[in-house]
Structure formats: C-alpha cells, structure tokens
Amino acid sequence: MFKHFPSLTAVAATLAFSACASTFAQDADDFRGSSHSGQNVKVMIISMFGPEGQVWLDKLGPWKTVSVPGLSPDYPxxxxxxxxxxxxxxxxxxxxAAASLMALTFSDKFDLRRTYFMIAGIAGIDPIRGTIGSAAWAKYLVDFGIQWEVDAxxxxDSWPSGYLGINTKSPGEKPPLDYKTEVFQLNPALAxxxxxxxRNVALSDGAEAQAARAKFGYAPANQPPKVIQCDTLAGDTWWSGKYIGERARDWTKQLTDGKGVYCTTQQEDNATxxxxxxxxxAHKVDLNRVAAVRTGSDFDRxxxxxSASDNLLNYAAQGGFAPAIENLYRAGNPLVQDIVTHWGEWRDGVPRR
Incomplete structure (x- = not known):
C-alpha cells in the first residue's frame, strides 16, 4: 500500500504550508555564498506533500523563502x-519528484555541492519488518513499477504472481536493468x-495506531514503533495484499542480489x-550525501x-498518519542537527565514527 493521505486535513495543511513560514530579516552576510554559486545549504530536507514538510517548518524556524522556477506550483x-x-x-x-529535484539542483539559487539531502516521507510498511510509526533508514531504493505484468x-499456474522483470522469462529471473533506474544503493556509511x-529516540504513537497494531498476531507488527534499517520500494500504483507484498519482498532481493530487505513502500524515491x-x-551535488528515511503510516497488507481491499480502502482508519508525520522529525532531526552542529566533521564527507 502506498502512503499519501489526500484528506481535508492534508489539504488544509498543504495550503497552510505555502504561506505558513515566518520570515526573518537578512543582510548581505546571511546565507553566505557568492552570487554566481548561490546560497550554501548544509542539509536539504526533501518532503513530498504538505504535512511532511510542515512538521519541519513548525519546529526549526524562523525561515526565509526562496522561489525556484520549475518547482511544483503547489510548493513553489x-x-x-x-x-x-x-x-x-x-x-x-x-x-x-523528478521534475522538482531537477528544477532545484539546476537552479542558480543554491550551491548544493556539499549539501546533505535527506528524503523524509511516510510510507506503507511490511508488518514482518516494522509497524505503524516505525522509522526505516534505507540503503537500497528499488523501483516496483518497472516490471512486466499480466493480470493474476x-x-x-507456476507463477506466484503476475509480475516478472522486463525481458525475462520467469518471475524468478533478474532483469537486465536496461532502464538504469530500477535500483540504487545509498551510501551505507551515511545510512x-x-x-x-x-536508534534510541522515543517515537510518537497513538491509540488508533495501537488498536490497529494489536490486530496482528506477530512481532514487530504488534509492537511499539522503533527506528530500524531496511529498504524502500517505489512505484506510483497504490497496492495492498499478501501476494503483492510477497512480490515486493522477492523483487527487492532480486534487484539487490540478496542484499536488500524490503520494508517500506512509497512513490517517489527512485525518481528523486x-x-x-x-x-x-554535472558536478552540482554529491551522491554520497543522500539519505532516505520513511515512516510507517499504514500496513501494506x-x-x-x-481482506486486502478492506486494508486498502480503510488505510486511514489505522491511525498511522499523525505518528508517522511526527516521527519523520523525531528520527530525522538527530542526523540534521549533527551535520549542522558539527559541520567541521561533515563538510568534506561522512565522518568515520
């Protein structure tokens, strides 16, 4: 199951996001960076819709705004x-995601050559790896959409599902990766x-999430949320169910040669x-400085x-939205603050610790 909640609450938060942030006066010395290279950025937090960004805006201001041509008209x-x-x-x-990141990185408004990028969004979660509210740092980004499919x-009869890799003969065969975006490995040191x-931060929870969790008869689905490490799957089709979920697990292992472990499902990360x-x-960013954290807002099965359909249609009733949004900040902020507080250690790359 995929993760965004286009409810009235989210729409209101999105509208608030566009105009919410307080601004502060600045002089020529603020946000240092020469005019030809743009302003320096130590950490760029990448959110996908209003509430994911709003949690940061509420906690780390005051802010100034920088208009960037080519960004989403909803988030300009x-x-x-x-x-x-x-x-x-x-x-x-x-x-x-792809269009906005291209607009950002090729803009002259910022110097991003030493910037750390943190993708921070909510996601569906595999109940054998995590639970509602869990925060998962990924080392692999896998695209679930680049497959062949026949209706199940x-x-x-011998196929476990209707999915198989493009230009393969069976679901168990690894495809040739002709698109070159099927799988990416993030810097494991940064992850x-x-x-x-x-890993030891106290994560947010709620009564609705606890009730949804308790319906599972096994851990970690029925346990409190915590910070974990496992990998994330991207694709624009929202899905739910045991059999598609098994394909998600198998596909992740297949594309990572057995090294990756599927646990969260979202839409954007491979495109980002x-x-x-x-x-x-084009020497505008450093790929060794990209991290991705996804928090579980609902179970993927x-x-x-x-029924799988009930799980999909009533995903919002699981009560995972609010804890997942809050836990983006709780799990992500320790990294953000360590980078900016100890910039001397981080400036030239991920420090050895």
Whole structure:
C-alpha cells in the first residue's frame, strides 16, 4: 500500500504550508555564498506533500523563502533557516519528484555541492519488518513499477504472481536493468550514522495506531514503533495484499542480489535519486550525501481475517498518519542537527565514527 493521505486535513495543511513560514530579516552576510554559486545549504530536507514538510517548518524556524522556477506550483518555494537547513516539497509521485529535484539542483539559487539531502516521507510498511510509526533508514531504493505484468487471473499456474522483470522469462529471473533506474544503493556509511544517531529516540504513537497494531498476531507488527534499517520500494500504483507484498519482498532481493530487505513502500524515491544523479553528473551535488528515511503510516497488507481491499480502502482508519508525520522529525532531526552542529566533521564527507 502506498502512503499519501489526500484528506481535508492534508489539504488544509498543504495550503497552510505555502504561506505558513515566518520570515526573518537578512543582510548581505546571511546565507553566505557568492552570487554566481548561490546560497550554501548544509542539509536539504526533501518532503513530498504538505504535512511532511510542515512538521519541519513548525519546529526549526524562523525561515526565509526562496522561489525556484520549475518547482511544483503547489510548493513553489524552498524554506531555509539560519543553520543552513532547507526544506523543499516536490509534489507526490514519480513525475513531480523528478521534475522538482531537477528544477532545484539546476537552479542558480543554491550551491548544493556539499549539501546533505535527506528524503523524509511516510510510507506503507511490511508488518514482518516494522509497524505503524516505525522509522526505516534505507540503503537500497528499488523501483516496483518497472516490471512486466499480466493480470493474476491469467498468469501461468507456476507463477506466484503476475509480475516478472522486463525481458525475462520467469518471475524468478533478474532483469537486465536496461532502464538504469530500477535500483540504487545509498551510501551505507551515511545510512549507518543516521541510524546510530536516531536508534534510541522515543517515537510518537497513538491509540488508533495501537488498536490497529494489536490486530496482528506477530512481532514487530504488534509492537511499539522503533527506528530500524531496511529498504524502500517505489512505484506510483497504490497496492495492498499478501501476494503483492510477497512480490515486493522477492523483487527487492532480486534487484539487490540478496542484499536488500524490503520494508517500506512509497512513490517517489527512485525518481528523486535519479534527478540527483543527473545533477551529480554535472558536478552540482554529491551522491554520497543522500539519505532516505520513511515512516510507517499504514500496513501494506491485511491482518489475519481482513481482506486486502478492506486494508486498502480503510488505510486511514489505522491511525498511522499523525505518528508517522511526527516521527519523520523525531528520527530525522538527530542526523540534521549533527551535520549542522558539527559541520567541521561533515563538510568534506561522512565522518568515520
């Protein structure tokens, strides 16, 4: 199941996001950076829709806004504070994520060559790896959308699902990766530092989330949320169910040669990374400085006795939205603050710790 909640609450938060941030006066010395290279940024937080960005705006201001041509018309500005922490929102889905990141990274408004990028969004979560509210730092980004598919009612009996890799002969065969965006590996050193900094933080929870959790008869689904390490799957089709979920697990292992472990499902991360990769090829960003954290807002499959359709149609009733949004900040902020507080250690790359 995928994760965004286009409810009235989210719409209101999105509208508030566009005009919410307080601004502060600045002089020529603020946000240092020569005119030809743009202002410096130590950390760029990448959110995908209003509430994901709003949690940062509420806690780390005051802010100034920078308009960037080519960003989503719903989120046309980047917010930056005095610590050189910035927040951008791409808009939901692959196309919005790629377009917004390309606009940002090829803009002359910022110097991003030493910037650390943190993708921070909510996601569906695999109940054998985490639970509602859990925060997962990924080392692999896997695209679930770049596959062949036949309707499961028409698949060969020997196939576990209707999915298989493009230009393969069976679901168990690894595809040739002709698109070159099917799988990306993030800097494991950065992922490990991010996890170490946040692993013991107290995460937010709620009564509705606890009730939804209790319907599962096994851990970690029925346990309190915590910070974990496992990998994330991107694709624009929202899905739910045991069998698609098993394909998600198998596909992640297949594309990572058994090294990756699927646990969260979202829409944007491979598109975001590919845009950053294009910018890196033009020496505008450093791909070793990209981290991704996703928090569980709903389960990707039903509990025993529940239908896959009920799990999908009533995802919001799981009560995971508010804790997941709050836990983006709680799990992500230790890394953000360590970078800006100890910039001397981080300036030239991820420190060894």
């Amino acid at each position: 500005v980047v917010h930056c504070n005095r610590q050189e922490i910035c927040v951008m929102t791409t808009g939901m889905g692959h196309a919005n 009612r028409e698949k060969p 490990d530092v991010a996890y170490a900094l946040s 990374y590919e845009a950053l990769k294009r910018a890196a090829s 039903p509990y025993e006795g529940q």
